[in-house]
Amino acid sequence: MDERRRIARTDVLLADPRLAEAAGRLGRDLVKAAVVDAQRRARAGEVPVDAVADAAAAALPESASGLREVVNATGVLLHTNLGRAPLSPAARDAVLLASGATDVELDLATGARARRGRSMLAALLERVPAAGAAHVVNNGAAALVLAATALAAGREIVVSRGEMVEIGDGFRLPDLLVSTGARLREVGTTNRTSPGDYAAAIGPDTGFVLKVHPSNFRMTGFTREASVAELSGLGVPVVVDIGSGLLAPDPVLPGEPDAATRLAAGADLVTASGDKLLGGPQCGLILGRAPLVERLARHPLARALRVDKLTIAALEATLRGPRTPTAEALHADVRTLRARAERIAAETGAEAVRCDAAVGGGGAPGVVLPSAAVALPEPYAERLRLGAPAVMGRVEDGRCLLDLRSVPPESDGALIEAIRAAGS
Incomplete structure (x- = not known):
């Protein structure tokens, strides 16, 4: 008898x-596609x-999202292709809470409509007291x-020629x-x-003067x-565009x-x-x-550009919550990074090396952050990218470097397992 006749029917496998x-969890259509x-x-x-059911189960993704x-x-630290800043645990919890019904535009005390994102805006103004509104x-x-x-619609914006930058992906x-x-109106x-x-x-047609921080390059x-x-x-x-979102001075980023x-x-x-x-x-x-911010907030275009409840929740939790993963990575002690690299290398047979990290995300060009990495043979770069979880390192001088400044300490265990799996 042809063995293929023993393949279970789709409805049997779905049971x-x-x-x-x-x-x-994922939706019947996605699971059925894996079964077929x-x-x-x-x-x-x-x-x-x-083993058809086993193969179908093994092929299922962890979530219904393609991410x-x-x-x-x-x-x-702020890798644009990886979504820039990772959210803090507090922000992730806030997003989960906000994913259901919330009082985003409701005053629970009166039952009347309330200003959207009011507590988020209050948190932002607490962090930047010099601002009259946000x-x-x-x-x-x-x-x-x-x-x-x-x-400035129909009017002029006065801007320096040296600040007419390209902000990424071809957008100028x-x-x-x-x-x-x-x-x-370009000047200088x-x-x-x-x-x-x-x-x-x-002159009479000037809407405003624009000053742009050239965040992704340096001019000397x-x-x-x-x-x-x-x-x-x-x-x-x-109007000043600072780009990077730094709210107050940081000694690690003096410029x-x-x-x-x-x-x-x-x-x-x-x-x-x-x-x-x-x-x-x-x-x-x-x-x-305040008058200018309110003018922007009341403009009809503001409705098309407004943020959703998930962003509102995450931003407020970022502003009020503990130090973010970005801040932790930026201020990480290099001696601790080197100790982590030596420990991971000892457990995986890799080599601990010194290296330099970068801020990224178009911020702080030229700022070098001393760091430590685990060095592996170059073929590991592809194997690690294709693993679960995927690990994205960088190839430098014929080696795959896993730079720990951008890896939170709680991910060291997953990194060790990923290295072992890639080498097996």
Whole structure:
């Protein structure tokens, strides 16, 4: 008798306890697709006919989402391809709570509608007391788009030529701003722009002066830029995009601009990303003078750019909760990192080496963070990427380096198991 006749029917296989449980968790269609594929493999002789249910169960993903868990061992703390800042446990708990019904726009005491994200905005203002008001949109670029649309549509934005940056993936700041209906008035040269250049360009059509931190590159040598304080007396709003989301000065990043300092220097509005150095979810922060922030918040475009309840919950928990994984990695003690590397190397037969990590995410270019890594033969890079969980390291000088500055200590056990599995 043809062995293929013994392959169980689809309904029989779906009744297997493992597959029935998975159907409730992942959805029947996804589980059925795995069963049908396992049956096909059995007919092709790739799977024993009495192991079809086992093959289907083994092929099921951990979740219904196509996203996979990845251990970031690249040494880039804010890796854009890996989703930038990992959320803190407090933020993850907040997202889980917010995934159900919440009082996101409801005052439970009165039963009336309440301001959306009110406690999140209060938390943001507590962290940046120099701001008169705050607003949050869905990313950093959206914050600039909203400012340009609300304050300068049909008018001019005065900006230095040296700050007309490309923000990643081919998106260029000039194109982004012009798409709002504003006109750009470029002043100065690539390497030198003085306060007088801005003053000479300001006229009746000026919507605001824009100052952009070139967060993903450095310009050195014969350079000059106007400070926020020098621009604040020109009689028009000054909008400062700091990019990285640093709310207050950090000694580890002495050259990185922060919101509090820029506002104290006279900026009318500061825009930034929430998923970079702040360590929160993807969002765009707008901080500054209350009349201007309110003007942006009441603009019709603000509705299209607003954040959802999951972002609201995660951002507030990031602001009020314990130190974020990004902050922990940024301030990690290098001696502790080296001790971890030596321990992992001893358990896996790898080599502990010294190396340098980076902030990433377009922030703090040129800042070198001393670190420690586990060095493995180069072929391990692919094996680790394809493992479960996937481990993303970097290839350097013909070796696969797993940089521990971007790996939280609680992931060391998973990293050891992944290395062992890749070498077996």
